[in-house]
Amino acid sequence: MKYFLHPLGCATNKADAERIATMLETVGYSAAESEKDANIIGIVACSIRQSAIDRIYGKVHNWNKRKDAEQLITFVSGCILPADEKKFLKLFDLVVKLDQVPQIPQMLKEYGAVAPQNFWEINPRRNSTFKALIPIQNGCDKFCTYCAVPYTRGREVSRSSADILAEVERVLSEGYKQITLLGQNVNSYGLDKPGEELHFAQLLDAIGTLADNAPQKVWVHYTSPHPRDMTAEVLDVQAKHPSLANYLNLPLQSGNNDVLKRMNRRYTVEHYMEVLDMARSKIPTMTVSTDIIVGFCGETPEQFEKTIEAMERGRYDLAFIAQYSPRPGAVAEKRFEDTVSKEEKVRRDKTLTEVLKRTALENNQRLVGKIIPVLVENASRKSGMMLGRSEGLKSVEFAGDESLIGQFIDMKITQADSWRLYGEKYI
Ligand code: SF4
Structure with a gap:
């Protein structure tokens, strides 16, 4: 049994999704690679913009079509306007308000896993x-x-x-x-x-x-x-x-x-x-x-x-x-x-x-010529170079390999444009 989560919007919604993932894993679900492999799909909604709400409707209509051919549970959580709650209940199997996330096991009526007392007690699946x-x-x-x-x-x-x-x-x-x-x-x-x-x-x-x-x-x-x-x-x-x-x-x-x-x-x-x-x-x-x-x-x-x-x-x-x-x-x-x-x-x-x-x-x-620490994050698909972030969250590009991901390295900044710094590893 697999789950797939769509967190929309800001970092807070992403953090909420990590706690929702933990609750789904508590009742035996594991993360799916894509939504088409999932038996349960949840959207962590953002009601900030109309375009984000339109995205929710677009997605759930597609999932509901899938329900004719397979068993699929859908739910919505996150930022939900009170006025949207009733509408969502008609479209999704479950509307899970954030304070109800600890009750996901009971809501799914599976395994009878012991639920934490409150949202913050959930150890997120990072x-x-x-x-x-x-x-x-x-x-x-x-x-x-x-x-x-x-x-x-x-x-x-x-x-x-x-x-x-x-x-x-x-x-x-x-x-x-x-x-x-x-x-x-x-x-x-x-x-x-x-x-x-x-x-x-x-x-x-x-x-x-x-x-x-x-x-x-x-x-x-x-x-x-x-x-x-x-x-x-x-x-x-x-x-x-x-x-x-x-x-x-x-x-x-x-x-x-x-x-x-x-x-x-x-x-x-x-x-x-x-x-x-x-x-x-x-x-x-x-x-x-x-x-x-x-x-x-x-x-x-x-x-x-x-x-x-x-x-x-x-x-x-x-x-x-x-x-x-x-x-x-x-x-x-x-x-x-x-x-x-x-x-x-x-x-x-x-x-x-x-x-x-x-x-x-x-x-x-002003940073060109300076040596600064960088936390390496990923490889750029476009350039094949490695990308990291400075302490001030500036993007830094350099030649390296994926074994550096997750490490701090000292970087000599050699070049800069408005959106990115370029450097080389400083030994
Ligand atoms: S009302 Fe909205 S924009 Fe204003 S401080 Fe609160 S979250 Fe930020």
Whole structure:
């Protein structure tokens, strides 16, 4: 009996899929190479964009056709809007909300395996032997108007720090070399349990101490912080521990205060830039990425100009630029008109990409001639060269072989373009 999982969307969904995989293996399923070999197929849904929802419908229709000829169980889990739940129940055999994942054995009525008490107790079946995703919270209280997460995942709930630290210790003892702490808004970790839990800086400090003392070299990343809640204390902790990677994803979303207000981001561009400057003054080698939405409801050409200015000022290494599309269930979809045309969104996306290309190139060129550690990830199908990532998650290409996958190697950077560094092994 085999299972196949389709995690759509972000790293949090991928981490959830690893726990769902464990539950399926508890009841005797093993991983299938492809969905056509599977007896049970699950989709870990993303309701962030309409296109992601359309993908879910497209897939389940194909699977349901297969059911005439073979026995196949289908289920959906992950980010599900309450309004979609009933529709999904008509299409899938099971709708498994995240807090129901531990009950998968009972839901499948097989073997009577003992189920863990809660979602976090599940030991995930990791997809990598050297990179571990560790969720520290679920849900979000921020209610950005373009986002449906507070409605799909619910209000913010912090995982117990004892649980998180136990999982960190476990992956370190198993030799993992890169840990990514995941949450919708990591800076507010613990604030939902005042007096009971560590807050984010304290949690990061404890994790940094464990990782610094591991026998292997380790990098710990976290994503995503919220500019409004980022503190000097978090950055001081990050600067203190060698294992806490010098990388920061600080989502800007827009460079105009009126647009930020309509997005309900609850910070100003000026505050954002203060946080960014503070991060760079505490950790001068910090690699910084950001998230931007272009063409948000009512964004005028003048307001977009402010985003261009902010992009220039931010000197980013990387940016995840999204063209706004209404997200089902989000406030903006009901309250604001999607006024910017598709063509204009494409143009604004290209304009920002050009700015990014320039700042990323300038930042990358500063690394030429330097020797930096790289964690080797895979081989490039296109070039046949090996690919790894720097501490700041920059892609690095070099000549080598697959035996290096999962290892840290020192690399002399010989060349750089906007999106990649090129180097040679330094002995
Ligand atoms: S911080 Fe905003 S964008 Fe991020 S998950 Fe929460 S509501 Fe969504």
